[in-house]
Amino acid sequence: MSKLIYMDNAATTKVLPEVVDTMLPYFTEKYGNPSAIYTFAEQVSKDVATARETLAGVIGAKVEEIYFTGGGSESDNWALKATVEAYKNKGNHIITSKIEHHAILHTCAWLEKQGVEVTYLDVDENGLVKIEDLKKAIKPTTILISIMTANNEIGTIEPIKEIGAIAKENGILFHTDAVQAFGHIPINVDEMNIDMLSASGHKINGPKGIGLMYIRKGVKIKSFIHGGAQERNRRAGTHNVPGIIGFAKAAEIAVAKMDERIAYETKIRDHIIKRIEDEIPYVKINGDRVKRLPNNVNVCFRFIEGESMLILLAQQGICGSSGSACTSGSLDPSHVLLAIGLPHEIAHGSLRLSISDETTKEEADFVVDELKKIIERLRSMSPLYEDFVKKQNK
Amino acid sequence: MSKLIYMDNAATTKVLPEVVDTMLPYFTEKYGNPSAIYTFAEQVSKDVATARETLAGVIGAKVEEIYFTGGGSESDNWALKATVEAYKNKGNHIITSKIEHHAILHTCAWLEKQGVEVTYLDVDENGLVKIEDLKKAIKPTTILISIMTANNEIGTIEPIKEIGAIAKENGILFHTDAVQAFGHIPINVDEMNIDMLSASGHKINGPKGIGLMYIRKGVKIKSFIHGGAQERNRRAGTHNVPGIIGFAKAAEIAVAKMDERIAYETKIRDHIIKRIEDEIPYVKINGDRVKRLPNNVNVCFRFIEGESMLILLAQQGICGSSGSACTSGSLDPSHVLLAIGLPHEIAHGSLRLSISDETTKEEADFVVDELKKIIERLRSMSPLYEDFVKKQNK
Amino acid sequence: MYSEKVMDHFSNPRNVGEMENPSGVGTVGNAKCGDIMRMYLDIDENGVIKEAKFKTFGCGAAVATSSMATELVKGKTIQEALEVTNKAVMEALDGLPPVKVHCSLLAEEAIHAALWDYAQKNNIKIEGLKPPVNDIEELEEEEEY
Amino acid sequence: MYSEKVMDHFSNPRNVGEMENPSGVGTVGNAKCGDIMRMYLDIDENGVIKEAKFKTFGCGAAVATSSMATELVKGKTIQEALEVTNKAVMEALDGLPPVKVHCSLLAEEAIHAALWDYAQKNNIKIEGLKPPVNDIEELEEEEEY
């Protein structure tokens, strides 16, 4: 393996050296518990407050509307479970989509077992929630709409402003899983009428194990993790101070260079997509071409299976991911690819390349070059391709 | 403020420099998601496996019985809520004690609202659960006993081996909140018949925001945080790799020097206790004198209130904590001090000094010297002391 | 957590002490809740507060508000002293954390209680002054620790 | 995740390819589940497998087990080949991750399917061989992407 070409930034990202530097003092020097009253901890408490301010700023929220959690999954679980608990007198119906992250979908499945009614909206072939479907799904008992800001597999950016407006019109809370979008694309909770929002540190070159939930003032919310009085009694547990500080630093950097990064990543992304489409036959680009995360490439190569492709890519130092069942140990391929209408056998051959602003054009080209060889090689050993070619030649 | 004398290690601890060093590569180099299949992440996955092994070893558990969480509070919430869910066909009665951490008590309060029956056992004046009371509390519907290994305020070590034996005899699951004990005193889940155990990284000179739950093989357990397939489908969320690695390193060090540290801390602890008792009148040492965490001093000074004492200590660079209501913003002082039978006014004057193996005898002496002056000063301005002295002189 | 003013009045409290023969003394608060304030006032024949002393069992805010309250009432007439509200005390201290606001109420009550005592002793009625809610409980005779 | 042996057989799969006139050919698996294995056998008049070829659509384990299975049956008699179980294939590969065990079953099935085809063509009965469950579905004629 030569150089490492990391194109799995939607899974997790490298922590920026400046972020690590900012975190370091909080391990060995400023290690005090911010809840303590002695001077030694007071500075830590102030630094946590500043971090909260920075993070609130990313989405136009107020400081006191930001709650720290242990990650995106916890935020998602909290948002759904606590809303159901807090609003049970109003109703017990939730609307979400078929392409949400498992942190939402599996929580919904659990809630269904507790008697909650969940509507899973279909999406169109690009992965977009259909506004008309959403409107039709609303009932008098609907308490929450939870639609992700951007999809983690195919990169499609949902019309959350429209969804927020509909939620508001109908007096329904709107939660959005912004784990893939926070710090990557502009979000404003007021303009978009977002009542709750989940984000995670490690998707924006910040640390793992820290996340946040935005909860609009006035939204009734129960605790999910009960215990100490941290986070204004809403989320117990000693503050993960280095995590919080690192998350805020990463967000600060992400916001400062957002425009520049979007422009750059979009260019590289589209270059990869164009070359794949031009140079490799029998492929399908997944996700919306325009309403798309700047760092996301998702493509299905027919007649081959994703895991084999990933291993061969890895042998060239290239890190990508696949919605293939074989990478997850289940039998069905990605629920997202099935939801946009792909047949199983095609969904199995998917590849997600999620780039960063450190991805160079040379790397992009190298990846496509290797990919061409790999696809050819795998097709040459694929019985599906054999059959396909025979059929063509008939 | 001269030197910092940190005696609040029960709240949180300094991360050891060796621990930070071990974590560092996982931020910027080995940042891959351990669930990924490429070689780059495979090493990370192996390192996480090794860390799990180390942590399992601390309590004599099997590797596959350790589940990573975001901290002690999450583990406690998970243990209680998921057991109730998994065993609802068996019963809905839980037994715990009045001196548990809020992560247990507030979770129990929440469960009570969901219809779960909870028995809160009294403790004796030293904070020990009474085995006879426990036996009497058991019903056919009892599904779980949750008693902490050691109390975070008064340091009392509970008879968990006896409790485990009783739980086993009666076919009831036994969970113990070992957040204060893990890595500090010997624990063996088999010898002590522990079925579930909570621990947290930042109490043993490891990082904040990482915890674990031990779940004995065969125990039915539901997820608490639903989502991805991490932790064998039981705890979703991208692994906090640096946290895991740091937690394991801290545990490794803690275990290696456990005997030595217990001996040293016990000596310093008892020196502080003796000097306070010998040199300051109207004091009460809280917690068991023998069955006691080696790092815990807890004492009530009559006629004074804890927060004032903490601030004056802080002005001398000394970090301690108090069970006084005023430090928490509530009106009642520590539930633990009330549970061991202290009247409110005395409980308000409590001080916890939790030392470490870096605490020197000189520091201990300095703290007691300062404390003497502070207590005298606060008493001289206390109307309660004024009344008391007048009464004495009558 | 606390403003500099609060820290100053906590670290160097003004007017701590007792008084031999106070014109009025009042004790408010409750040991159970962790706050007791006792205020002594020396009031001259013109109804001017010449001296004020306090003793306080309580948190940093309780001590600081007691200290500030004694400073504020000194030199004031009884009527002026009645206007030393908890708000005035807080403002003079550059504010208090939200959870500590109740401490400033205690300071106001302590002034009122001491004035009430003065009124009782001298058998006069002070306009606008209500009897204090004396919720301090007798120190129980506990066993010695 | 995979043993070195698995990685070797995946990266340098033995016997990949088609056969012009195979004595028997069998295709097992299901594109929906992401695994299809096709095995070609060349069997001589003594019932000895002279040559084996495969094509596989599937994960690393699927490819490696196909490769190993072809290696294992080569040179074996039909009866011996029937004893090349999934366990034998796995062992020869130094094991597979638990979630991948089903791939080794596929390899066993592929051998059986090819032998079944051979038996059918030659109208013979092979002791202990059951007809393959042919669950591969016709590739639907989807629109071109």
Ligand SMILES: Cc1ncc(COP(=O)(O)O)c(C=O)c1O
């Ligand atoms: C006994 C006990 N249980 C649980 C906790 C909660 O742990 P954490 O703060 O890591 O969530 C603590 C410490 O705060 C504790 O001392």
Ligand SMILES: Cc1ncc(COP(=O)(O)O)c(C=O)c1O
């Ligand atoms: C859209 C989305 N939601 C939720 C999550 C879960 O976040 P975390 O892994 O930080 O718990 C992820 C990433 O894994 C994600 O991409």
